Amino acid sequence: MSGQVATLFRAYMRAARKFPDANVKDFLMRRxxxxxxxxxxxxxxxxxxxxxxxxxxxIAMIERTSVVYGMYAPSxxxxxxx
Amino acid sequence: MALRSLAxxxxxxxxxxxxxxxxxxxGAGRLRLGQAALxxxxxxxxxxxxxxxxxxxxxxxxxxxxxxxxxxxNEESCDFTKDLGLDSLDTVEVVMxxxxxxxxxxxxxxxxxxxxxxxxxxxxxxxxxxx
Numbered sequence: 001m002s003g004q005v006a007t008l009f010r011a012y013m014r015a016a017r018k019f020p021d022a023n024v025k026d027f028l029m030r031r032x033x034x035x036x037x038x039x040x041x042x043x044x045x046x047x048x049x050x051x052x053x054x055x056x057x058x059i060a061m062i063e064r065t066s067v068v069y070g071m072y073a074p075s076x077x078x079x080x081x082x
Numbered sequence: 083m084a085l086r087s088l089a090x091x092x093x094x095x096x097x098x099x100x101x102x103x104x105x106x107x108x109g110a111g112r113l114r115l116g117q118a119a120l121x122x123x124x125x126x127x128x129x130x131x132x133x134x135x136x137x138x139x140x141x142x143x144x145x146x147x148x149x150x151x152x153x154x155x156n157e158e159s160c161d162f163t164k165d166l167g168l169d170s171l172d173t174v175e176v177v178m179x180x181x182x183x184x185x186x187x188x189x190x191x192x193x194x195x196x197x198x199x200x201x202x203x204x205x206x207x208x209x210x211x212x213x
Contacts, residue, residue: 006170007190013178033175040169 004048008055009036015062020069022080028062136184136207140199143179147172160199173197184212 012032019025039051137157145152150166162168162176177193180186184206188196196202206212 003170003194006174009171010174010178010190010193013174017178017182033171036171040171 004052005036005039005042008052012036012055012059012062015059015066019062019066020073022078024065024069032058131184131207131212133203133207136212137203139183140180140203140206143183144176144199147176147179155199157199162197162199165198177202180206184209186212 009032013029016025016028016032019028036055039047042048042051141155141157141160144150144160144166145155149168149172154166159165162173168176173196174193177188177196180196180202181188186206186209188205192205196205
């Protein structure tokens with residue numbers, strides 16, 4: 001079901017979009033796009049389950065790392081952010 | 083410590099906007115009736131987006147997407163899958179680009195329904211929080 005991959009992709013991008021550091025955010029979004037692109041039309045249930053599990057682990061990792069980066073965020077805004 | 087200085091700067095700005103000088107205003111702790119009424123009043127006339135503005139911005143966003151051929155984008159035939167040849171992930175990306183452009187948070191079930199520019203324009207135009 002490509003709908004499942006799309007939903008996971010949306011959740012991943014939402015988490016990555018909120019990342020405090022501009023460079024890491026850029027990397028996460030780019031990497032997410034590349035990785036998910038590989039599995040777009042997947043129909044095999046076992047593989048789908050694996051992709052979903054990996055994706056959810058990545059999302060949890062992004063959320064934890066956002067918190068840690070936020071704790072030691074620099075006091076000024078990065079020039080990369082509008 | 084930081085909170086107190088923040089509170090101090092907020093208090094200072096409130097005093098400045100009220101046009102009253104000195105600590106007497108804060109000490110009294112009470113706003114005059116006219117000023118209190120003004121605090122709650124806001125003009126909403128210019129806050130709503132017109133449908134033309136929404137259309138123009140939506141088409142701009144779609145044209146700027148990497149996978150989209152800008153020549154194919156026009157208001158009438160703008161179905162993401164059929165006209166622009168985007169797959170499900172690209173559709174998700176387009177909807178997220180709309181979210182960023184209009185500073186919205188579109189819930190998943192609503193986002194799944196958006197499959198063409200026209201649907202996006204209609205959704206955004208009726209959304210009260212679109213900027």
